[in-house]
Amino acid sequence: MSVIYDRVALIGLGLIAGSMSLAMRQAGLVREVVGYARSAETRATAAEIGLVDRVTDSAADAVRDADLIVLAVPVGAMGEIAAEIAPFLKKGAVVTDVGSVKQAVIEAVAPHIPEGVHFIPSHPLAGTEHSGPRSGFASLFSNRWWLLTPPEGADRAEVDRLASLIRGIGANVEDMDAAHHDTVLAVTSHTPHLIAYTMVGVADHIKRVTESEVIKYSAAGFRDFTRIAASDPTMWRDVFLQNKEAVLDILGRFAEELFVLQRAIRMGDGQHLHDYFTRTRAIRRGII
Ligand code: NAD
Structure with a gap:
């Protein structure tokens, strides 16, 4: 070239x-x-x-x-x-x-x-x-x-x-367009990083399960899901502060969906969970 x-x-x-x-x-x-x-x-x-x-x-x-x-x-x-x-x-x-x-x-x-x-x-x-x-x-x-x-x-x-x-x-x-970029990336990158960091934080705060148990018995779910929580803290601090509006918007929607799933689990609504996972699996399987 x-x-x-x-x-x-x-x-x-x-x-x-x-x-x-x-x-x-x-x-x-x-x-x-x-x-x-x-x-x-x-x-x-x-x-x-x-x-x-x-x-x-x-x-x-x-x-x-x-x-x-x-x-x-x-x-x-x-x-x-x-x-x-x-x-x-x-x-x-x-x-x-x-x-x-x-x-x-x-x-x-x-x-x-x-x-x-x-x-x-x-x-x-x-x-x-x-x-x-x-x-x-x-x-x-x-x-x-x-x-x-x-x-x-x-x-x-x-x-x-x-x-x-x-x-x-x-x-x-x-x-x-720059504004559209920030919204798309809030969904596909920024909010997932925040949630991954949070999942590790949650594990850290559950006193019945020690830190060494979390590390020792880390199952595929925790391992795969939290890989990105090993990312650079300065870079990610800046991303959240600089893409505040878009991230807060997506985070609000995330919290709403999580509450609906939480309720479905509490109520034993297996149909809701199954339908939700079927729809989201189809989207995830489209990502190579
Ligand atoms: P990095 O931490 O590997 O490198 C950043 C570099 O910038 C380091 O050399 C650091 O010392 C230097 N630096 C930090 N603050 C500085 C300052 N105030 N003045 C001068 N130098 C400074 O980070 P990276 O992953 O290469 O990220 C760089 C940029 O790329 C960031 O803006 C990030 O948002 C973006 N980016 C990162 C990724 C990723 O996944 N890591 C992906 C796409 C874009």
Whole structure:
């Protein structure tokens, strides 16, 4: 495949940025990847494992000559980092972010983007419960969706160019309205994470069952269902604070459905439970 961007700057060197770097370099889509990380430990690890071509401790230095800048920090830190790099962005550069929330990130980042620089927000629907520079792997995005939420009037050629980089690392690209994105992701990702965290919290608070029993006798249900509760606390704190309305809406609906099921169990309404599980199983079986 041919080179799409000469120099890419990755801001933050965790799971997503690391996977992007490995995938882009493996596919020969970029000439150089420069990585900025705030912590000395992350920079040392990234250098040691060759995660990027060059590591720097200065965000300004990372973005100065970059053609593509990827903001890959927790969503609550996007605005601050955008303000920091803004004076050093070159004309014609593309800035994207990989944040799990779109409206709040756009509101925080867009005001800092200078004239002549393209801001194309994005979100890869791919991840694991692991984080940090050692967690990345090149195939993370294979056959996953990667949503773009370009603002009205965005330069179509630049959107297509970014989309071709993303396709080059194995993902499928679609455009989506930012507000709709936040509602869809509240259902398919954010609320499930909150419920998984809660399930572990519940297990922790049942005094008749000790913590070591929960860990030792963790059955498939608890194991499968709570895998995502091992995810990074900073990332998820930010997601819930930044996608507040949509998550509270879906959480309200979740609580309503749960009460109905609770009542069906109490009343011995097997028909209701059976019908409900039949309908939800059909939906779940459609997900590969
Ligand atoms: P990660 O924890 O693996 O990496 C985040 C990196 O950002 C780390 O290097 C951390 O040190 C750095 N960082 C944190 N706060 C910072 C700050 N204030 N300034 C500069 N650097 C800072 O996280 P990740 O999973 O790669 O997530 C990065 C972004 O991608 C987040 O916005 C997240 O919402 C989004 N995302 C995550 C997933 C997932 O499943 N993990 C999936 C899609 C999108």
